[in-house]
Amino acid sequence: MIGGLGPEEWQAVALSLKVSFWATVLSLPFGLACAMALARGRFMGRDVLNWLVHLPLILPPVVTGYLLLLSFGRRGPVGEFLENIFGITLAFQWTGAALAASIMAFPLMVRAMRLAIEAVDPKLEEAAATLGANRIAVFRTVTLPLILPGIIAGAVLAFAKAMGEFGATITFVSNIPGETRTVPSAIYAFLQVPGGETAALRLVGVAVGIAIGALILSEWLSRRVARRISGT
Amino acid sequence: MSLSVDISCALGGFTLHAAFEAPDGVTVLFGRSGSGKTSVVKAIAGLLAPDEGRIVLNERVLFDGANKVKLPVHRRRLGYVFQDSRLFPHLTVRDNLCYAARVSGRGSPSPGHVGELLGISHLLDRRTHALSGGEAQRVAIGRALLSEPDMLLMDEPLASLDGPRKAEILPYLETLRRETGISILYVTHNMAEVARLATHIVLIDDGLVIRSGAPDEVLTDPEVVRLLGIRDAGAVLSARVAAPPEDGLSTLSISGGRLFLPAVDAPVGAALRVRILAQDVILSRARPEGLSALNILPVRVLAVRRGEGPGVIVQLLAGDDRLLARITRRSADALGIAAGTECYAVMKSVAVSQTDIAVGLQSGI
Numbered sequence: 001m002i003g004g005l006g007p008e009e010w011q012a013v014a015l016s017l018k019v020s021f022w023a024t025v026l027s028l029p030f031g032l033a034c035a036m037a038l039a040r041g042r043f044m045g046r047d048v049l050n051w052l053v054h055l056p057l058i059l060p061p062v063v064t065g066y067l068l069l070l071s072f073g074r075r076g077p078v079g080e081f082l083e084n085i086f087g088i089t090l091a092f093q094w095t096g097a098a099l100a101a102s103i104m105a106f107p108l109m110v111r112a113m114r115l116a117i118e119a120v121d122p123k124l125e126e127a128a129a130t131l132g133a134n135r136i137a138v139f140r141t142v143t144l145p146l147i148l149p150g151i152i153a154g155a156v157l158a159f160a161k162a163m164g165e166f167g168a169t170i171t172f173v174s175n176i177p178g179e180t181r182t183v184p185s186a187i188y189a190f191l192q193v194p195g196g197e198t199a200a201l202r203l204v205g206v207a208v209g210i211a212i213g214a215l216i217l218s219e220w221l222s223r224r225v226a227r228r229i230s231g232t
Numbered sequence: 233m234s235l236s237v238d239i240s241c242a243l244g245g246f247t248l249h250a251a252f253e254a255p256d257g258v259t260v261l262f263g264r265s266g267s268g269k270t271s272v273v274k275a276i277a278g279l280l281a282p283d284e285g286r287i288v289l290n291e292r293v294l295f296d297g298a299n300k301v302k303l304p305v306h307r308r309r310l311g312y313v314f315q316d317s318r319l320f321p322h323l324t325v326r327d328n329l330c331y332a333a334r335v336s337g338r339g340s341p342s343p344g345h346v347g348e349l350l351g352i353s354h355l356l357d358r359r360t361h362a363l364s365g366g367e368a369q370r371v372a373i374g375r376a377l378l379s380e381p382d383m384l385l386m387d388e389p390l391a392s393l394d395g396p397r398k399a400e401i402l403p404y405l406e407t408l409r410r411e412t413g414i415s416i417l418y419v420t421h422n423m424a425e426v427a428r429l430a431t432h433i434v435l436i437d438d439g440l441v442i443r444s445g446a447p448d449e450v451l452t453d454p455e456v457v458r459l460l461g462i463r464d465a466g467a468v469l470s471a472r473v474a475a476p477p478e479d480g481l482s483t484l485s486i487s488g489g490r491l492f493l494p495a496v497d498a499p500v501g502a503a504l505r506v507r508i509l510a511q512d513v514i515l516s517r518a519r520p521e522g523l524s525a526l527n528i529l530p531v532r533v534l535a536v537r538r539g540e541g542p543g544v545i546v547q548l549l550a551g552d553d554r555l556l557a558r559i560t561r562r563s564a565d566a567l568g569i570a571a572g573t574e575c576y577a578v579m580k581s582v583a584v585s586q587t588d589i590a591v592g593l594q595s596g597i
Binding site: 121123124126127128129130131132133134137141142145146 | 277278279304305306307308309310311312314316318320321322331332334335336375376379
């Protein structure tokens with residue numbers, strides 16, 4: 001027992017943290033690019049991009065998981081390509097769990113970032129340009145610092161969402177102890193066997209704690225965005 | 233050093249066609265709100281793309297529609313002071329001032345001299361939200377200056393400030409002009425600012441440049457009075473302090489005689505600009521006697537312009553300076569005022585307020 005958790009439970013917590021960490025970190029650049037495109041972009045297909053980003057939020061997670069399996073599975077078009085060219089296998093691996101978690105968390109991440117970007121006054125960016133800053137410099141010295149708290153808030157929300165992802169994960173990568181058995185999958189597994197309730201309950205406590213912590217952190221960060229942009 | 237603009241641009245309700253030259257000094261772009269002034273400045277800065285035309289600054293082509301030249305905003309080297317100061321909220325005053333140096337990789341020079349010039353040296357470590365409107369605008373001016381621009385564009389920099397704050401900044405602008413010698417294109421629809429700052433005026437109305445030239449000529453042109461606003465119509469005279477104040481009055485010499493005005497804080501011999509409103513000037517055929525007004529100048533009538541209302545605008549020559557008087561049509565007829573009439577212009581000393589007197593600036597530099 002470590003910290004009140006059994007080895008199996010601890011394994012699930014550690015795996016969940018690993019999966020969520022990578023799911024968040026790897027989707028950050030894509031999330032920021034999508035948020036910038038949605039907040040500032042004027043292009044054909046902007047609405048389509050918006051729907052695509054939000055789709056995982058409204059689709060049944062099982063459907064998302066199954067679609068992932070169809071495309072990223074060993075015999076799926078993308079899965080086959082990744083395995084043949086890069087030797088990366090996603091199906092029934094923890095990496096697949098990270099992919100599922102990142103896709104499910106993506107809408108939350110993009111929403112938080114998009115709100116922060118939309119709150120930035122483009123007039124400040126104009127002013128920066130008149131002072132000699134090119135587009136990259138404007139982004140680096142004005143836009144990014146102003147939206148940084150929003151980016152962190154989005155990342156925190158995405159992390160929390162990834163910690164709790166269940167439906168898409170179990171459909172795509174199953175429930176393999178030590179490989180794809182994250183905290184929610186573990187809770188589900190414990191509840192299937194007699195006498196597993198106490199272990200499940202301990203994991204529920206962990207999950208609730210992480211979720212509340214993430215929510216408080218993200219709220220606090222959102223308020224900092226507002227403060228920073230108003231300059232108070 | 234000069235800016236040459238000749239652009240056309242379809243805006244919401246009308247087509248802007250602006251063609252003018254801005255020589256060294258302070259060129260004021262004057263016009264009513266909605267006349268297209270801001271669009272001209274934006275086009276010069278590159279924030280708005282004209283449909284066609286050319287913009288050339290000191291032989292550097294910023295925009296050329298025919299040859300598809302459009303220098304990006306960040307390479308135009310123009311300092312832009314916006315109506316709202318647009319300071320970066322996440323940076324301190326110092327970092328705002330040094331922003332241009334930072335993005336251009338010139339390192340961070342101290343805002344030293346500019347800071348002192350604008351009276352913001354004591355604010356360097358403040359956050360921008362802790363600044364008053366006037367302070368914020370001074371920091372914005374300093375920030376633009378420190379980008380080492382070829383020209384400063386100021387788009388109604390005082391419009392968002394209340395009366396006292398405006399009065400607080402105007403002297404800084406005069407100092408700035410004197411000390412740095414930078415050329416300024418200044419947009420405003422405030423006559424007091426025009427009178428105090430302008431060395432060249434471009435009048436713009438409904439997207440067209442209708443008159444440009446030296447302030448003493450443009451402002452005293454009876455034809456443009458309608459555009460300037462009848463209450464704001466007036467002449468700007470170059471004057472020198474002739475004697476130290478006595479009884480609270482300074483004696484100034486102008487080409488057409490002497491003026492007694494409320495005490496000016498400037499040494500004997502200093503150059504001044506004085507704005508005299510048309511409605512403060514009375515005309516008399518004979519030299520008046522037993523009158524409380526101290527300023528009586530012999531003048532000759534150059535032109536009389538009759539409008540729709542009960543008043544007429546009379547353009548006068550006093551020495552080499554032009555003056556405007558606004559009198560009733562009835563008086564003009566009764567006195568037989570017409571071009572060529574010799575008469576006397578009478579002004580109360582107290583009609584000229586301190587805000588109408590600019591120190592250290594002469595028109596037409």
